[in-house]
Amino acid sequence: MSRLPTEGFAFEVAASCGAARRARFTTPRAVVETPTFMPVGTQATVKSLTPDEVEATGARIVLANTYHLWLRPGAELIDRFGGAPRFMGWRHAMLTDSGGYQVFSLAERRAIDADGVTFRSHLDGAKKRLTPEESMRVQRLLRSDVAMVLDVCPPGGAGRPEIEEAMRHTTAWASRCLAAPAAEGQARFGIVQGGVHEDLRRAHLDHIAALPFDGIALGGFSVGEPIETMYALLEVLGPRLPADRPRYLMGVGTPYDLIAAIGSGIDLFDCVLPTRNARNGQALTWSGRVNIRQARHREDDAPLDARCACATCRTWSRGYLRHLFKADEMLGPRLLTLHNLHFYGALVAEARAAIAAGDYPSWARATVARMREGDEVGEEA
């Protein structure tokens, strides 16, 4: 087992299959088998679910959003409750992002300078200032297991000069984040930017990987670039990420994205897709996407996914789930969220087993083919 720079954290690769690897990430609070998916609990709640239900999907690490919790209810308040995991009743690991991504995507009138970002809250217009030190301070109060460094994530379609400037800020801020105090038992991950430019990505990776981070993340993907571009870059970058530390692909993605990125050696993922799409009536299954609002499910007594062992699939018919969505009943989003996170949990569990068994590529091909076939049926209906 290789110790990570922060006391109490370790990362051990148990098996690999091509670039894919099966590993174990240990934090003072949890043991996280990787590759794994981190459900998003934006406001210290995975929308509609209890922590017990999230745990039952196989998840042992969730993500919470620093920006949201900083603004409401406030980091000092959460600190008084013992930190975000205790506040929400989650017994395993938590990763917090830096707050930067939401500042760039949600906040108003933001202005970046070399020292940080000034913006106005999307909730009440209050003027706020986020710096690397403030992000670390807030995450320290949230007491997450893993804090992310503050980075600048350029928008999709940004030109090369803008991306280079984002990289410069991100590099400088990475060192400042490492210099700031962390909470006890809190690891820190660095973030690699560089857009879709392989040379920039490789150069930035070298800078960030040289710093004593406990893990390395790839940021700035899934911001509008063609998906094949991301897959091609991951094939190059994945194996170049440090082998002895967890590798995290931020904000990604679909089941297809996870399967491709795991094949390139990625260990950790987070994405709002399974939870947000569930609330809109889209289930993700072993047989592809299912839009439960469609009329073809009206009289269907079958479960969402006959292969799935979640409570939703064991208990309710597609016809009943469709009724809940048509009648605007909140049990509908809840039951689809439960299913989607179970499916993501089962998907990464199968991926881990396939890596350990040494047949990841054939498992990946068969799984993708089955999902694509179902997606096509769904789109015809």
Next chain:
Amino acid sequence: MSRLPTEGFAFEVAASCGAARRARFTTPRAVVETPTFMPVGTQATVKSLTPDEVEATGARIVLANTYHLWLRPGAELIDRFGGAPRFMGWRHAMLTDSGGYQVFSLAERRAIDADGVTFRSHLDGAKKRLTPEESMRVQRLLRSDVAMVLDVCPPGGAGRPEIEEAMRHTTAWASRCLAAPAAEGQARFGIVQGGVHEDLRRAHLDHIAALPFDGIALGGFSVGEPIETMYALLEVLGPRLPADRPRYLMGVGTPYDLIAAIGSGIDLFDCVLPTRNARNGQALTWSGRVNIRQARHREDDAPLDARCACATCRTWSRGYLRHLFKADEMLGPRLLTLHNLHFYGALVAEARAAIAAGDYPSWARATVARMREGDEVGEEA
């Protein structure tokens, strides 16, 4: 044990204490200990909860609304799924109302005649016709354990002639409902109207109680009359309701109402209050009402109700619950709904125990006093 008119149903009084009684209502599908509260599952779902969670509150009978299910997804569809209990995955008993109350409160352009009611759907404006026979047909397709007869519930403040006409319709329709076929193993309850007029109530009760119903309900209460008027009438009417059949007070009420009505011999209750108020952030506790949105709960690490054993009270602080409501997170309504139904379940369980122990009046006085004290604290804050 006394058999009820419908095969498979029985009602047995085990103990009484003054007018209050502790009994067991048996249906082909469930054993219901009374007095009890029926959570409202309007659209074949107790909003935000799974049937397992409803069961864990102690409930063994829920109410579903015929009007809503008839309009969406349709009674024929639910019949194809094996009836409303199976459709929603509820293993115990279900009572359906007649649809009449919603026609009077929700539908547009309704017109009552001696044969039934014509109205337009509040969903799509479609013209519909509800008669005693149609109500029984729909409830037959819903396959509830208990079907309610179609009645006319006059609005609060209706004059004596309007109430008398409602009684005439209700009496005539009661016989027509009894003449219509029921589902196998489906009991039928009659409904007594008469507004706040003791003489009308007593006269109508005599008519309805003379018919071979499996239970008798009091309708037309809690429609705006002073609460003391209802309590006084219940004291007179409760003991006059047939002793050998379940007595049901429709659409009532607050914890105070339940305690008073149980003291007058009522066995069954339903009300949207615990579930609707939960969604608005109001918890009902052994120490009175708690509005979780209030600022005084911001830093409170205590549970909603220290006396309550529900998952919400065992797991989360008032501070966290308040955060969920302030952040518009759907877990908030869910956790308060769970608590409120647990509280109602515990309230009726304690009432049953107090009746069996022969000290219902002192239990009722002490419980009411403690809740009133808390209500006052809550209102000051």
